[in-house]
Amino acid sequence: ISLVHSQTNVQFAIYTDFGIGAWEDGINAFEEFLDWKCITHERVTPFIINDTELKNYYDAIYFPGGDSDYYNAAIDENGINHIRNLVREGGAYIGICAGAAFACDTLVWEGVKYNRNLDLFDGNAIAPMDNIAPYPEYDMTEISMDQDNPINEFETNTETMLYYGGPTFTAKSTMILDTVGTYDEHFNYPAIVNFYYGEGRVLLIGPHPEIE
Numbered sequence: 001i002s003l004v005h006s007q008t009n010v011q012f013a014i015y016t017d018f019g020i021g022a023w024e025d026g027i028n029a030f031e032e033f034l035d036w037k038c039i040t041h042e043r044v045t046p047f048i049i050n051d052t053e054l055k056n057y058y059d060a061i062y063f064p065g066g067d068s069d070y071y072n073a074a075i076d077e078n079g080i081n082h083i084r085n086l087v088r089e090g091g092a093y094i095g096i097c098a099g100a101a102f103a104c105d106t107l108v109w110e111g112v113k114y115n116r117n118l119d120l121f122d123g124n125a126i127a128p129m130d131n132i133a134p135y136p137e138y139d140m141t142e143i144s145m146d147q148d149n150p151i152n153e154f155e156t157n158t159e160t161m162l163y164y165g166g167p168t169f170t171a172k173s174t175m176i177l178d179t180v181g182t183y184d185e186h187f188n189y190p191a192i193v194n195f196y197y198g199e200g201r202v203l204l205i206g207p208h209p210e211i212e
Contacts, residue, residue, distance in 0.1 A: 012041040013058040015049070015099070021070025022063075026096060029210040030062055046074035054082045060092035063099025065164065065208060071102040072117055080117050088198030093120055097166040100204035101125035104169070120197050121204060122175040125167035129186045135165035142184040143191050143207060149180050151194060151203075158184070159209065161191075166206035169193050183207075 012034055016022055027043070034041045044052075044061075054061060061083060063071060075083070087093050093103060101107045104125040107114045116125075133139040141163040145155045159181070168189040171177050180192035180203070191206045 009057060009059070010040045010042045011059045012039060013044045013049075013054060013061040014041050015046075015061065015063045015071070016043045017046060017070060017074060021067040021074070021098070023066040023098075026064035026066070026208065026210055029212075030064060030096075033210060046079065049082055050076045050079035052082060054086040055089050055091060058086060058091065060094065061086060063093075063095045063102055065097030065099060065166070068098040068102040068107060068116060069114070071098065072115075075117070077117075083118060084120070084197075087120060087200035087202060090199040092200055093197070093202045094205070095203075096205045096208060096210060097164065100169075100206060101127065101167050103202060103204055104167075105172075107167070120202050121169065121171070121177075121193075121195070123169060123171035123177075125169060125204075125206075127167035127206070128165040129163070129168065129183065129189075132163045132183065132185045133165075138162060138164040141207060143181040144184055144188070145181045146179050149178050149194070151180050161207035161209050162211045163207050166191075166208070168206055169204060 095103045103120040105119050106124045108126045128135040132141050143159045145152045177193045177195035179190050182188045183191045194203045
C-alpha cells in the first residue's frame with residue numbers, strides 16, 4: 001500500500017482509509033479487476049488526496065463502498081478541489097455505493113438529508129431501498145442495462161449484482177446524465193449513471209458489480 005503518491009503517472013488512484021470508512025473487500029475486488037485489464041493503480045489516503053494535485057499523477061480516481069460520512073470528514077477543501085481538478089481537466093471518477101453517494105450534492109439516507117462536499121453530481125443519492133434489502137441486510141438484485149448507452153455495447157440486457165444499501169440517483173433539472181442501468185426491483189429507478197464533469201467523466205454505481 002502506497003503511503004506517498006507515485007513519482008510517475010499511474011492510471012487509477014484508489015481511495016483507502018485502512019478500513020475506517022472504506023470497505024476493503026470493495027477495494028480489493030476493484031484492484032483485481034484493474035489487474036485483469038492491465039490498468040495501473042495505486043492506493044491513496046485522505047492525506048495524499050488533501051496534499052497532492054492529483055491531476056499531475058493520476059488519470060482517474062476510485063472511491064469504494066463503505067461509509068460516505070467518513071469520506072466527507074476526511075477529505076478537506078484542498079482535497080475536494082484536487083478531485084474536481086482531476087476530473088474537470090479530462091480525468092475520471094468512479095464511485096460505488098458510498099463512493100457514489102460521496103460524489104453527489106446530497107445523500108438522503110432513510111429520509112434524512114445529509115450534505116456531501118464533492119458535488120460532482122448536482123442531485124441526490126437516495127438510499128437504502130428496503131424492498132430490495134433493508135440495511136444492513138444485503139441481497140443479489142437484477143439490474144437492467146440500458147442498451148442505448150454505449151458503455152453497455154458488450155453487456156447483456158440484465159446483470160445480477162450485490163445490493164448492500166446503495167443509492168439510486170435523482171438529478172436536478174439542469175443536470176444532464178445518462179442511465180447505464182436500472183433497479184428491476186425498485187421501480188426501474190437509476191442504479192448506475194454516467195455524465196460529464198468539465199472535460200472528464202463520472203460513473204456512479206449504486207450496487208456492487210465489483211463483488212462476484
